Amino acid sequence: MTRATEQAAGARHKTQPLTYGAIEYLRTIDDYHGVPRGTAIFGRQTVYGYPSIGRVLTLEPGLQQHFAHPFWAEEKVNGYNTRILRVGDAVLALTRGGFVCPFTTDRVTDFIDTRVFEDHPDLVICAEVAGPGNPYLESSPPFIGDDVRFYVFDFMRINQRPRLAAEDKYALIEDYGLPAVTRYGRFTAKDTKALLEIFETLNREGREGLVFKEDAADGHAAKHVTAASALSDIAATAATLNDLPPEYFTNRILRLVLYLREQGEHPTRDLERALGAAFLESLDATLAQYEREKKVFHSFRCRFHDRHNAEAMIAHLKMAGGRQINISRRGLEADGADWILTFDRNYPAINGLLSSVLHGDLIYD
């Protein structure tokens, strides 16, 4: 981002000035002149937003259409996206929106050997953070028992938009022993059958899916998910049904049925029951919680090393949520040298709706 672009963007309120401790930075609020939302600017160091990767709902035509060249298949992990960089002596981790995340920044050195920045000071590590101890998502992959894990899936460079090519990426991961997403191999669009078999294994294990990346710097990319992913997304979020756009649910139902079809399968009674249960058990629990607690909320529990980061995380969540504050801090307690932050996220739409309908209000729909 040139200085001129930055100024133009700022002038149009497209950037937001922020601080993390003594560090001042800007983030871009919207896509602007080809600069993606979530780009973060630390003085002369710009970290571009991680690009959106499109989804194919049917694998075979999707690969045929988008991959004329060989591509790598990597596991898609159900977590949140972070970009990790060094600014002066500090290693910082950004959210998708371009905020420094106090939690991810606090924990990054548990998982990432930051000596990589000594040799590559302009590196940006793109990773997924997942696990039941994360501060953002109500769900986590079945293979993470507690806390969180980091899974590197790409690298970029400061002031550059392209993602590194696979060869460079895998060499860096190996050289620095970085935790990475599982790599399933290098394929071409003719390998649909082998990939569909991998999907069936992922599906049985409740894993999310694969991301395909052309074997070239900043090549084409696409993602595809399992039926299990569609189901677990619904089960994790139906409890707060009205706080997501309703197409969140219908899109996943469609993904599920298209996934089955491409596997040559039809809905089984077990799958039908699982889909119904994903909605009904979640919402039944919501009604019970609302009766008991007079509100619908989800409790989060996150481990920090630094108390300041825990305090900053609460402030970040309250600020990043916009005008309506839906975060209630419950506690911050020492656990050995660490601090355990607990907080609730409240869901305004389902709370408002239940308050209204349990009061007997008329609905015109």
Next chain:
Amino acid sequence: MTRATEQAAGARHKTQPLTYGAIEYLRTIDDYHGVPRGTAIFGRQTVYGYPSIGRVLTLEPGLQQHFAHPFWAEEKVNGYNTRILRVGDAVLALTRGGFVCPFTTDRVTDFIDTRVFEDHPDLVICAEVAGPGNPYLESSPPFIGDDVRFYVFDFMRINQRPRLAAEDKYALIEDYGLPAVTRYGRFTAKDTKALLEIFETLNREGREGLVFKEDAADGHAAKHVTAASALSDIAATAATLNDLPPEYFTNRILRLVLYLREQGEHPTRDLERALGAAFLESLDATLAQYEREKKVFHSFRCRFHDRHNAEAMIAHLKMAGGRQINISRRGLEADGADWILTFDRNYPAINGLLSSVLHGDLIYD
């Protein structure tokens, strides 16, 4: 509607001029100055739009809030709303939107003894038309085996908005032997327990629910539906998932779980499977139809006495659907003295989406 209001509305393009045979009329396209959408004007005879009736999602607080006075409980039938009137020598039946419906008009005398108009020329009969032979809805109540039936549920008068009081309504129904929705009795807001028991019977029989109407002319009204209604709506429409607003589905899931809760029940495995099947079996059939026919459509088969009405019905469906014509006539064949019209309704959203995703297009959602 005064002449001045009519002219003002027309001047603002709030009315649409229409003809049915030699009869000229106007319908109101939007709510305007308290005149509801769907009001139809035949010269000096105005038939006001039937009012929207609000829905309560929980019965007990709903009745407490809205019914200080006794009310009648009547069955809610899963069909389409019509208003029947006499214009000159003709008996006409209007759609909710204020169009003369050629099908309903063609068939009305099979079910409604029109001698009622000889004694009450200014009467407007409000009825639900339901059954597998209807031209509008993909679903019909389980208790109608073929063709259609008419169920009178209210009366209005020409040039007047109020619905008649219960006493007058039931007297007219009895005096002229009119087919009517089932009347479950007169209740007060304290009778929730008895009404919940009626709902359980309706639910077991796959019936839709009840409408409550204060025992007074144009009194308060509210409706409430069964879990079975939510399920059957989903099963009937999930096949064309993207052609309805997605909240159509999430609203019904919420109704279902609130219904159970008020009955003191929790989701059973059978109910979970039924909900999953409502989505997955419908969509699986959709994919099979798309593979076989290269499009998603629903076939309708309707009986007419008058061939002209069948022709007019196709024209009406094409015109009422707006700019995009999604009706394909299949055939019109004599059956004794009657005519059987067959046509397909095509669903543009699901067709467009399937074309795109089966072609492998990238989705950003």
